[in-house]
Amino acid sequence: MHTEASLTADLRRLGVTKAMTLLVHASLRSVGLVQGGSRTLLSALREAVGPDGTLVVPTFTTGNSLTSPAYLRSTRGLTRHQLLSYRENMEPFSPASTPSDGMGRLAEEVRVTPAAVRSGHPQTSFAALGPLAARITSGHALDCLLGERSPLGRLYEEEAYVLLLGVGFEVCSAFHLSECRQPGQVRRRYDCRVMTEDGPRWTAFLDVDHDDSDFGDLGRWLEASVPAGRGPLDRGRIGAADSRLFPLRWAVDTASRWFAAGRGAEADRA
Template sequence: MTEAAAIARSSGPLTQARLVVDLQRLGVLPGMTLLVHTSLSRIGWVSGGARTVIDSLLQAVGPDGTIVMPAQSSELSDPSGWCDPPVPESWWETIRATMPPYDPHLTPTRGMGQTAEIFRTWPGVQRSAHPQVSFTALGPLAGDILAHQPMDDPFGSHSPLAAMADVNAQVLMIGTGWDTCTALHLAERLAAPDGPRFQDGTCIMADGERRWISIRLPETQTERFEPFGAKLDGNSLLRHGHIGSAASRLFPLAPAIHMAVEDWSRPEQQSENDQ
């Protein structure tokens, strides 16, 4: 959505005070740990843009709360798997040889939106160590949440997602769809811990040197997210509301993951996935 379209759909500029009220009405409380997904354009025209959205989130949870956002950088992957857009095969070796290594302070997010990218650079924000699918966090629990993210299992039982489930985090979706709900990747891993994997590569710094490394990552099936999300939308766990003009959801991470694991572990679901 263009800025002109955001202006056209807004009755007036959205302020930090208004967004905080909307967050509180949805159920955001001081001290909460929130995993936040945001579509800035769907909120409407915000005075101050993404900075105001972040300030509003921080005000709503207060100094005892923790804000977490996905900070994925998919460009730090093997170019042979790129499809949106692909690059010529003749480029692959040059890309592998020259790709800058992952740096939690410098590597930008990709496809995460303005709010996640600005949050990445926010004073005091920490970032996890995975070069492709990191998380950023700010608040008292940030260090504990981001401490572990295995290179070959970044969404599994020892990931930031699992750490958030352990501290009763809530998932806040502001104008975003179930297809981008990162939290559900944890349910995928718990439902099929020995599921199929694919070969990938990335660039890191190790012992002071740039290195291109091969990694085997779990396959994902995000096409399951929308059907499961439709079920969760009708469950009492989930609260619906609006942040500005954006249809929004708030729900506890751990119970939702438990429901998804049960759903995806059923024999009929597994047989459908094998087709």
Template sequence: MDEMALLKRSGGPVTRSRISRDLAALGLGRGDVVMFHTRMSAIGYVPGGPPTVIGALQDVVGPAGTLMVTCGWNDAPPYESVTWPQEWQDALRAEHPAYDADLSEADHGNGRLPEALRRLPGAVRSRHPDVSFAALGAAADALMADHPWNDPHGPGTPLAKLVALGGRVLLLGAPLDTLTLLHHAEALAEAPGKRYVDYEQPVLEDGRRVWRRFHDIDSQEGAFDYTPVVPEGEEPFAVIARDMLAAGIGRRGEVGAAESYLFEAGEAVAFARAWIEGKLAG
């Protein structure tokens, strides 16, 4: 979408001060620990791009607050590489660079904001290559420390710590199905048919590149088979989030031209876990 179209849709430039005012009206406040997901094009024309959005968020949460994003690793070895001819697999394993929390790019599929935030001075990124998060602010070190190698969406993870710190999740123009926090609910949920994956990726240990094996819920294809309880063509997380909003959990508002949502992390996880266990109990 070109700049003029964005300007018309948002009624003019969506400046830093305008974003700050809209975020405050939505309910974000000083000292908040907030994980955010953003779709820039939904907001409208933002002068300065991602740094403007990050700056506006910092203006609202203040120096005592913390911003958090989901990063992943854009150049991680493809999962399907285990099906390649052995010669190709051997070449990949011999030379694929290790994940580097300081240098490895965030997954481009997560948008521009995670990469922009993780590059900022003072930002801290977690050590898990496939499920890395980044944070900036007062609680950044605490959130990112000792990200478990296995079950990286479960207890002791940045998502679990976000809940423990009374954190919040902001969908800034991003669709409801991007609510990554719900993977934490899946990791905690006790329901039949939970699906897991095992995979290997290269990491640095004591300065050496090694291939480490990981065990996690299947966050790519789905930790559960939701087809019996989710209408065809719908995304499970979007359905759960809509039911959450209908139950009075979460707030909706506009930031620029973007339909946006603010959830309390603890309430969202509790609701989603109960939803999963109740719907999939068998």
């Protein structure tokens, strides 16, 4: 059984250091049996980065949308009247209370920690703990899901690291910042339900039409571009979880070449 001490030791062997700013995507199940579950994993992460470090997790609420897979599954086959009723009874987003959707138990553990700060985006919020938490999560613009005016932009500025803990590049949200930086990005309308002082309201905005369907291919290309043992990407195990640690700025800048070449085109030439 994994303990806080053993997980902290694993994190340090991988390269997590004191005062690091760390964006974490995690699968607790992949870690194996942990004494104390997600709370212990969070304690290990906080111990590894120390009091001067900052932990950040995605706390997305992707179901809060009229176009998400979750919404489409739930409304398939409804009559017009049923659809209108469903929409008006959807839970509105509140940063203080709305659970994340499909982000894993660690993300929820961070979100409900009393000292955590959460950005206010109704679809792509992030939660953070540490001295930079307020700076990283503040000013998350409604029409900037995952771009420069989102926490990803602040993480880039702070030279944060990404920890993929038991998950693959398919869920690496940092790649979306590279995606947003490409010229001529297709934009589309997003609709979401939010809680206001006057009660639940629908709001709409235009932003990049994000696509993560090929992030696995991007990650494999990124990893192949790094000489074994001589690049900025470190790989090891946290508990039983195959994990990767790398600088967010390096990943974003390098991935931008892949996007600029026509997404998979450069990978095909490699």
